[in-house]
Amino acid sequence: MSRNHIEKLKCPKCGKEGDFTAWESISTDDAPEMKERIRNNDAFMWKCPECGNDSVVFFPVYYYQPDKNFLIHFVPEYSQAAENFMKNLSHDPYDEKTPLKSGCHKRVVFNINQLHEKLLILDEGFDDRVIELMKLFIIAEVMNKDKDSKVNEIYLNKEKDGSIKFALLFDGGDWARTEFIRADYDLIVKKFKVELLSDSEVVINIQWAMNLLNKKM
Numbered sequence: 001m002s003r004n005h006i007e008k009l010k011c012p013k014c015g016k017e018g019d020f021t022a023w024e025s026i027s028t029d030d031a032p033e034m035k036e037r038i039r040n041n042d043a044f045m046w047k048c049p050e051c052g053n054d055s056v057v058f059f060p061v062y063y064y065q066p067d068k069n070f071l072i073h074f075v076p077e078y079s080q081a082a083e084n085f086m087k088n089l090s091h092d093p094y095d096e097k098t099p100l101k102s103g104c105h106k107r108v109v110f111n112i113n114q115l116h117e118k119l120l121i122l123d124e125g126f127d128d129r130v131i132e133l134m135k136l137f138i139i140a141e142v143m144n145k146d147k148d149s150k151v152n153e154i155y156l157n158k159e160k161d162g163s164i165k166f167a168l169l170f171d172g173g174d175w176a177r178t179e180f181i182r183a184d185y186d187l188i189v190k191k192f193k194v195e196l197l198s199d200s201e202v203v204i205n206i207q208w209a210m211n212l213l214n215k216k217m
């Protein structure tokens with residue numbers, strides 16, 4: 001169920017106060033307009049009514065998409081409590097009487113890039129766990145070619161031309177792109193079939209993929 005409240009914000013430019021609608025919880029069945037507004041960051045933008053200055057306001061929000069039975073909790077900074085809460089969550093976060101649908105995929109993300117990546121993965125119909133495993137293999141390949149190169153971040157990304165690629169941020173600040181190869185994705189699905197059967201973890205990132213790989217080897 002969607003929920004929001006009005007917060008008073010002070011404009012960093014002119015100092016004037018104004019109302020901002022902060023969403024604690026978004027479900028695309030009763031707030032369908034938020035599906036797009038969270039993807040284009042509009043949900044996190046506040047325009048000062050006095051001077052028109054745009055501010056970005058990140059706040060924790062639950063995002064539920066019933067057609068994918070997927071619940072994401074976005075928390076702007078790392079929180080062990082949020083992780084534990086999500087892991088044990090079996091009902092609507094703001095309504096104990098409404099249980100989550102069986103097989104609901106639950107995730108917690110701790111920055112806006114991770115949130116956008118999860119939404120892209122959702123839209124493309126991928127499994128985020130497979131994507132994280134792919135990243136490990138991509139990084140291994142990069143290091144194989146040049147053992148001094150260090151990848152600091154890697155994201156699945158939709159390019160301007162609509163193609164899906166991995167974006168890599170190297171130590172030193174350079175970005176690079178590498179192809180998303182469907183055959184590699186399918187191979188991982190096959191190889192990790194058993195491990196992917198249960199979906200009980202809520203923080204799915206490259207560290208999760210590393211732990212899984214270590215356990216398998």
Ligand SMILES: [Zn+2]
Pocket residue numbers: 011012013014015016048049050051052053
């Ligand atoms: Zn202002």
